[in-house]
Amino acid sequence: MGFEWKVAFRFLKDGRGQTAFILLGIAVGVAVQVFLGTLISGLQADLINNTVGTSAHIIFSGDNGFSAESRQASADYTFAVEGNFRQTDDTLKDWRPLMDALDNQPEMTAVSPLVQGNGFLLRSGISAPVVFRGIMPDRANELYQLEEGLLEGNLGLEGNQIMLGTDLAEEYQLRLGDNVTFQLPGESRQVFTIAGIFDLGSQSINESWILLDLSRAQRLLGLGDDINRLETQIRDVFAADVLSEELEKQFQGVSIDNWKVQNADLLSALQSQSGSSITIQVFVLLAITLGIASVLAVSVVQKSKQIGILKAMGTSSSSASRIFLIQGGLLGLLGSLLGVLFGFMLTQFFLWGTAQATGRALFPLEFDPVSSAVIVAIATTASVVSALIPARKSAKLNPIDVIRG
Amino acid sequence: MLRLGEGEIVLLETRGITKVYGTVFKTTALGGIDLNFDPGEFASIIGYSGSGKTTLLNILGALDRPTDGSVWFNNVEVTAMNDRELAEFRNRNIGFIFQFHHLLPEFTALENVLIPTWIKTHSSTRQKEERARELLELVGLKERINNKATDLSGGQQQRVAIARSLINEPAIILADEPTGNLDSETTEQVYELMREINARLNTAFIVVTHNDHIAAKSDRIVEMKDGMILKDYLTGERSKDDVWQDVAPKYCRHCYKDSDEVNNQLL
Numbered sequence: 001m002g003f004e005w006k007v008a009f010r011f012l013k014d015g016r017g018q019t020a021f022i023l024l025g026i027a028v029g030v031a032v033q034v035f036l037g038t039l040i041s042g043l044q045a046d047l048i049n050n051t052v053g054t055s056a057h058i059i060f061s062g063d064n065g066f067s068a069e070s071r072q073a074s075a076d077y078t079f080a081v082e083g084n085f086r087q088t089d090d091t092l093k094d095w096r097p098l099m100d101a102l103d104n105q106p107e108m109t110a111v112s113p114l115v116q117g118n119g120f121l122l123r124s125g126i127s128a129p130v131v132f133r134g135i136m137p138d139r140a141n142e143l144y145q146l147e148e149g150l151l152e153g154n155l156g157l158e159g160n161q162i163m164l165g166t167d168l169a170e171e172y173q174l175r176l177g178d179n180v181t182f183q184l185p186g187e188s189r190q191v192f193t194i195a196g197i198f199d200l201g202s203q204s205i206n207e208s209w210i211l212l213d214l215s216r217a218q219r220l221l222g223l224g225d226d227i228n229r230l231e232t233q234i235r236d237v238f239a240a241d242v243l244s245e246e247l248e249k250q251f252q253g254v255s256i257d258n259w260k261v262q263n264a265d266l267l268s269a270l271q272s273q274s275g276s277s278i279t280i281q282v283f284v285l286l287a288i289t290l291g292i293a294s295v296l297a298v299s300v301v302q303k304s305k306q307i308g309i310l311k312a313m314g315t316s317s318s319s320a321s322r323i324f325l326i327q328g329g330l331l332g333l334l335g336s337l338l339g340v341l342f343g344f345m346l347t348q349f350f351l352w353g354t355a356q357a358t359g360r361a362l363f364p365l366e367f368d369p370v371s372s373a374v375i376v377a378i379a380t381t382a383s384v385v386s387a388l389i390p391a392r393k394s395a396k397l398n399p400i401d402v403i404r405g
Numbered sequence: 406m407l408r409l410g411e412g413e414i415v416l417l418e419t420r421g422i423t424k425v426y427g428t429v430f431k432t433t434a435l436g437g438i439d440l441n442f443d444p445g446e447f448a449s450i451i452g453y454s455g456s457g458k459t460t461l462l463n464i465l466g467a468l469d470r471p472t473d474g475s476v477w478f479n480n481v482e483v484t485a486m487n488d489r490e491l492a493e494f495r496n497r498n499i500g501f502i503f504q505f506h507h508l509l510p511e512f513t514a515l516e517n518v519l520i521p522t523w524i525k526t527h528s529s530t531r532q533k534e535e536r537a538r539e540l541l542e543l544v545g546l547k548e549r550i551n552n553k554a555t556d557l558s559g560g561q562q563q564r565v566a567i568a569r570s571l572i573n574e575p576a577i578i579l580a581d582e583p584t585g586n587l588d589s590e591t592t593e594q595v596y597e598l599m600r601e602i603n604a605r606l607n608t609a610f611i612v613v614t615h616n617d618h619i620a621a622k623s624d625r626i627v628e629m630k631d632g633m634i635l636k637d638y639l640t641g642e643r644s645k646d647d648v649w650q651d652v653a654p655k656y657c658r659h660c661y662k663d664s665d666e667v668n669n670q671l672l
């Protein structure tokens with residue numbers, strides 16, 4: 001161990017109370033950073049999971065031949081092109097090769113075709129608006145976790161079988177095996193049998209979705225072999241925008257949308273939350289830095305006699321300054337390590353506390369070793385930086401002034 | 406100017422050094438000093454307070470720079486070195502003993518002795534530690550090796566400082582009133598110790614002192630006045646009586662009726 005380390009260590013060890021206080025100060029600051037960081041990232045992860053956990057990340061739908069640009073470019077001729085395509089033109093035709101291709105994309109975790117149409121549930125003179133969603137049960141299960149959400153029945157969906165949400169079932173007192181009449185688009189009526197009741201965690205889904213087999217839905221809605229959308233989930237939800245751009249290059253003639261665009265509001269809210277969290281972290285860091293700087297500034301004065309002797313005996317100015325940089329670094333490192341420990345304990349205590357109060361943890365909190373390591377690294381660096389001024393003082397100290405007494 | 410014989414190596418030499426303190430109100434602390442010190446020499450610098458002794462010693466020890474003139478060590482010009490080189494020069498060639506001990510209170514006696522080796526090599530070896538123990542034994546502190554510096558008496562601390570000044574085996578040790586705040590008994594012990602080291606290791610000593618007995622017992626006396634050398638002579642070239650007449654305070658010049666008594670006092 002180098003001589004500067006030896007002296008730095010000894011100075012810190014010898015300044016017991018002072019060292020303990022500043023270590024505690026750093027530890028408390030870092031604990032707040034760790035706790036706050038864990039809390040906010042837990043909260044955000046929970047929100048994101050609620051938003052995209054069981055919904056599509058990237059959605060493929062039909063492109064009627066006009067990209068957004070060409071639509072705009074042709075704005076002058078709108079009157080001329082308007083009649084040339086119908087609303088239904090944005091269905092996906094010939095989608096099976098696309099689905100196969102997407103199945104082979106390593107990023108994709110679920111690919112599920114969807115046919116969608118609006119209708120009404122007819123029951124004792126009342127009609128309730130519903131959304132028919134034709135699915136391939138196995139594929140949709142991967143995306144919506146149907147199996148987990150299924151309260152009664154099974155995923156079979158053969159013939160006239162449908163699944164509906166628990167809220168709808170409750171409202172209209174529908175039970176497994178009941179036959180229910182629906183009005184389809186185009187005034188036609190159809191009777192379905194309830195083969196399953198699900199709870200997908202969202203009230204709007206639970207009171208409006210009617211799930212039925214894809215091919216049956218295609219027939220009922222008169223789509224032939226077309227579908228409305230291909231819904232997909234991907235491994236890294238936040239890469240949705242980047243991945244969609246890549247996919248747009250790969251697959252022409254489809255329009256690709258992603259959850260980030262659809263949830264821009266949520267994302268910007270999360271971003272501003274992260275922003276305020278970072279602001280707090282920065283100010284905590286600033287407080288730590290100032291604390292260390294002031295403690296070391298005092299220490300340089302206290303140790304000026306020692307520094308003077310060391311210099312008289314041949315310690316160079318850079319060496320003398322390093323003694324204080326090392327002290328700063330040591331304080332930062334030890335303090336922030338202690339702080340991570342405190343922060344970890346604080347999150348555990350918080351989890352325990354909320355579990356005590358509400359019966360279950362509000363949302364899962366995951367201790368993130370990487371971000372803790374980053375905090376330790378930043379705090380240590382900041383501590384070394386904060387030691388720069390005391391270190392300069394130490395470097396400038398003239399041994400003669402000390403020796404004269 | 407004094408040389409101990411032509412052709413001998415000069416250890417430390419000053420050429421016309423002056424020191425002026427302050428920029429607006431100038432104090433001339435040294436007014437042109439030419440001095441030579443030889444290897445193994447034991448010299449005392451005496452003179453009234455404010456005569457420039459500490460200023461001279463600090464310049465000799467490369468702790469301070471003269472306003473004018475140069476300092477040479479083994480024919481190398483010390484005054485031409487930059488600060489970093491000066492620090493290294495001090496570490497390797499000069500041992501310091503200060504009036505107020507100036508041990509590092511955070512460290513033990515042994516560690517304090519080792520500090521100059523840490524500075525020199527950035528590490529410490531078993532041999533160096535062994536040497537430090539020997540030196541502490543030499544200064545009579547075998548039993549106090551692991552005491553914190555603050556747990557030692559004034560005389561003990563000064564002896565640790567002497568051991569510390571020796572660890573890097575410097576050619577010369579500069580001591581500024583090393584016994585200034587010790588009682589006469591301890592003063593005598595410290596002086597004897599320095600003399601012993603001087604004899605055994607041939608380390609040169611330049612000791613600034615107000616203690617006339619120590620001065621009278623050195624090989625050479627340099628007396629300063631108002632930043633100038635007033636007298637500079639070898640004690641061996643004069644009778645002890647004569648030397649005593651020279652260094653003793655005026656009120657004491659006639660304290661001793663015959664030279665026997667002077668001799669007793671000097672021994």
Ligand SMILES: Nc1ncnc2c1ncn2[C@@H]1O[C@H](COP(=O)(O)OP(=O)(O)OP(=O)(O)O)[C@@H](O)[C@H]1O
Pocket residue numbers: 426427432433434452453454455456457458459460461
């Ligand atoms: N840093 C300084 N600034 C201004 N003047 C100084 C400084 N240091 C010393 N002096 C002056 O230089 C002169 C010589 O001082 P020096 O300390 O060398 O004397 P000294 O012989 O060691 O005295 P003493 O026996 O009291 O220690 C004195 O007049 C002193 O006031």
Ligand SMILES: [Mg+2]
Pocket residue numbers: 458459460581
């Ligand atoms: Mg002095």
